[in-house]
Amino acid sequence: MTPGPRWLRASVLTVLALLAAAGAAYAERMDSYRIGPRGQGDAHNPAWFKQSFLDLREDLGDAQEAGKRGIIVFFTQKDCNHCQAFLDTTFADPAVQQRVRADYDVIGLDIFNDVEVTDPAGRVMPLRDYAEAEKARLTPTLVFYGADGQRLLRIVGFYPPEKFSRVLDYVAGGHYARGPLSEYLRARAAAPRAAAKLEFDYSLFARPPHVLARTDAPATRPLVVVFDQAGCAGCERFRERVLSDAGVRRLLARFDAVQLDRADSLTTIVDPAGRSVTPAQWARELELAYEPSVVFFDERGAEVHRLDAETGRDRMTGSLQYVLEKAYLEHQQFLRWRRATGREAGAGAQRP
Numbered sequence: 375m376t377p378g379p380r381w382l383r384a385s386v387l388t389v390l391a392l393l394a395a396a397g398a399a400y401a402e403r404m405d406s407y408r409i410g411p412r413g414q415g416d417a418h419n420p421a422w423f424k425q426s427f428l429d430l431r432e433d434l435g436d437a438q439e440a441g442k443r444g445i446i447v448f449f450t451q452k453d454c455n456h457c458q459a460f461l462d463t464t465f466a467d468p469a470v471q472q473r474v475r476a477d478y479d480v481i482g483l484d485i486f487n488d489v490e491v492t493d494p495a496g497r498v499m500p501l502r503d504y505a506e507a508e509k510a511r512l513t514p515t516l517v518f519y520g521a522d523g524q525r526l527l528r529i530v531g532f533y534p535p536e537k538f539s540r541v542l543d544y545v546a547g548g549h550y551a552r553g554p555l556s557e558y559l560r561a562r563a564a565a566p567r568a569a570a571k572l573e574f575d576y577s578l579f580a581r582p583p584h585v586l587a588r589t590d591a592p593a594t595r596p597l598v599v600v601f602d603q604a605g606c607a608g609c610e611r612f613r614e615r616v617l618s619d620a621g622v623r624r625l626l627a628r629f630d631a632v633q634l635d636r637a638d639s640l641t642t643i644v645d646p647a648g649r650s651v652t653p654a655q656w657a658r659e660l661e662l663a664y665e666p667s668v669v670f671f672d673e674r675g676a677e678v679h680r681l682d683a684e685t686g687r688d689r690m691t692g693s694l695q696y697v698l699e700k701a702y703l704e705h706q707q708f709l710r711w712r713r714a715t716g717r718e719a720g721a722g723a724q725r726p
Contacts, residue, residue, distance in 0.1 A: 418461075419448070419450070419461075419482035420461065420465065422471075422475060422480075423448070423480045423481065423482050424436075424445075424479040424480060424481050426481045428489060428490065428491040428492065428501075429491075429492040430445065430447070430481070430491065430492060430493055430494045430519070430523075431492060431494060431496055431523070432492075433445050433479060433481055434494055434519060434521060434522075434523055436479065437478065437479045437521060438521040440479075442476070442477055442478055442479060442521070443477045443478060443520065443521065443545070443546070444477075444478060444518065444519045444520045444521045444526070445478055445479045445480070445481055445518075445519050446474070446478045446479075446480045446481070446516055446517065446518055446519075447480075447481050447483060447508070447516070447517045447519070448480055448481065448482045448483070448514055448515075448516055449483055449485050449505055449508070449510040449513055449514060449515040449516070449517070450482055450483070450484060450485070450513050450514050451484055451485055451486055451513045451709060452484065452486075454513045454514065455686060455688065456512075456513065456514060456531060456532045456683075456684075456686065456689065457513050457514045457532075459532045459684075460514050460532050460533070463532075463534060463535065464532070464533060464534060464535050464538050467535035469535070469539070470535050470538060470539060470542070473539070473542055474542070477542070477546065478518075483501060483504075483505070484501075485501065485502065485505040485510055485513060485707070485709065485710075486502075486709075486710075486713065487501050488500045488501055488502050489501055491504050493507070494519050494523035494525075495523060502710075505707070506706065506707060508525075508528065509528065509530075510530075510707075511530075511706060511707045511708050511709065512530050512531060512681075512689075512708055512709065513709060514530075514531065514532070515528065515529070515530045515531075516528070516529050516530075518545050526545055526550050527541070527544070527545055527550055527555060529541060529555070529663070529683070530682065530683060531664070531681065531682065531683020531684060531685070532683050532684040533664075533683060533684070534684065537559070537664075540558070540559055540562060541555065541559075543562075544558045544559075554661045554663075555661070555663050556657075556658065556661040556662055556663040557658065557661075559663055560658075571604055572602055572603065572604040572635045573604075574633050575613075575617065575633060578617065578623060578626060578627075578631065578633075579600070579631050579632055579633040580630065580631060580632055582641070582643075583643070584632055584634070584643040584644065585643075585644040586599075586630075586632065586643065586644055586645055586646050586671075586675075587644050587645070587646060587647070587648040587675070588646050588671070588673060588674060588675040589646065589647055589648055589674060589675045590648065592673045592674045593630060593673045593674075594673065595628065595629055595630050595673065596629055596630070596670060596671060596672055596673060596678075596697050596698065597629060597630045597631075597632070597646065597670070597671040597672075597675075598626065598629045598630070598631050598632070598668060598669070598670050598671075598694070598697070599631075599632045599633075599634060599668070599669045599670075599671070600617075600631070600632070600633045600634070600666060600667075600668050601634055601636040601653065601657050601662055601665070601666055601667045601668075601669070602633055602634065602635060602636065602665075602666050603635060603636050603637050603665045603666065604635070604637075606665045606666070608664070608665050608666060608684060609665055609666045611684075612666045612685060615686070615687060616685060616686065616687045616690050619687050619691075621687075621691055622687060622690055622691055622694070625691065625694035625695065625698065626694065628694075628698055629694070629697075629698075634653040634656075634657075635653055636653055636654060636657040636662070636665065636666075636667070637653075637654055638652060638653040638654055639652050639653075639654040639655070640652065641653060643656070646671050646675030646676075647675060660677075660680075662680075662682055663682055664682045664683050664684070666685075667680065667681065667682045668680065668681040668682075668685065668690070668693070669681075670693065670697045672697075672700075678697060678702045679693055679696060679697055679702060679708065681693060692708070692712060693708070696708055696711060701715075
């Protein structure tokens with residue numbers, strides 16, 4: 375260091391130490407939601423989950439007698455890394471767990487268990503049919519029911535503790551009756567950590583202007599749209615851990631791939647239906663609740679799949695394959711396609 379007054383040297387060292395501490399804190403925050411390799415999670419339900427006899431009407435009655443708001447059905451599967459992250463991070467958070475246990479009985483259901491279940495409306499069906507009826511096509515899927523059996527909310531995928539706490543606020547406040555979760559979360563989201571402009575990766579995504587219309591004249595390839603945002607820690611994790619992966623990039627090259635700034639309310643694009651919209655408007659209309667979100671469309675512009683939660687490399691890779699192979703035509707449940715095609719083995723050996 376250049377010689378100078380002792381006080382100046384001490385000040386410089388203090389500033390450097392503060393910057394290093396801030397960097398370490400950010401790195402810790404970035405790593406705190408790491409989703410482990412698929413196939414290595416155990417995803418056992420914790421002991422405080424309700425032991426259900428698979429009659430959800432009875433479970434709702436028990437919750438009502440206990441003075442609770444209702445029940446949460448937690449759809450999971452063995453070796454689900456996103457489920458494991460939810461159990462180990464979000465449901466293990468003391469504040470979240472206290473709120474959940476006070477307000478709900480949580481019932482864990484394995485979507486691959488084909489036993490009979492009685493749903494809140496009293497219909498008896500195989501669990502696989504119940505999961506399909508509740509659109510539990512990815513795990514974890516959480517479905518909130520009020521004490522009267524009304525479905526209040528469904529969320530899909532891993533939500534970290536602070537974001538799940540806002541989900542609990544949304545339900546507790548009855549906001550589901552006034553608007554979608556996506557708008558509630560956007561209105562209460564913390565300001566982006568930095569005001570930096572989003573840097574688009576044009577080595578991976580198409581350059582603007584974006585004319586995505588494909589209803590009149592079908593495209594030759596499927597479309598994937600990544601709704602990104604500057605100053606968003608989840609978006610940065612997605613770019614660093616998922617979009618940087620060589621396998622993901624090879625698969626994305628087989629799509630018409632577009633990266634949009636979901637906060638952009640000025641730029642006009644043409645969506646798959648041929649409408650002129652801004653990225654912010656389109657994200658609102660799609661009711662995307664998470665940053666980032668990934669939405670897949672077929673060659674005719676119909677949405678066929680989406681990832682609207684914290685996403686690891688493995689789930690992104692599988693989703694790209696699922697859409698490229700048009701597997702959604704035969705398997706509406708992404709996870710049943712993975713099991714039917716043997717995609718559960720091997721692909722999860724890498725770190726997402």
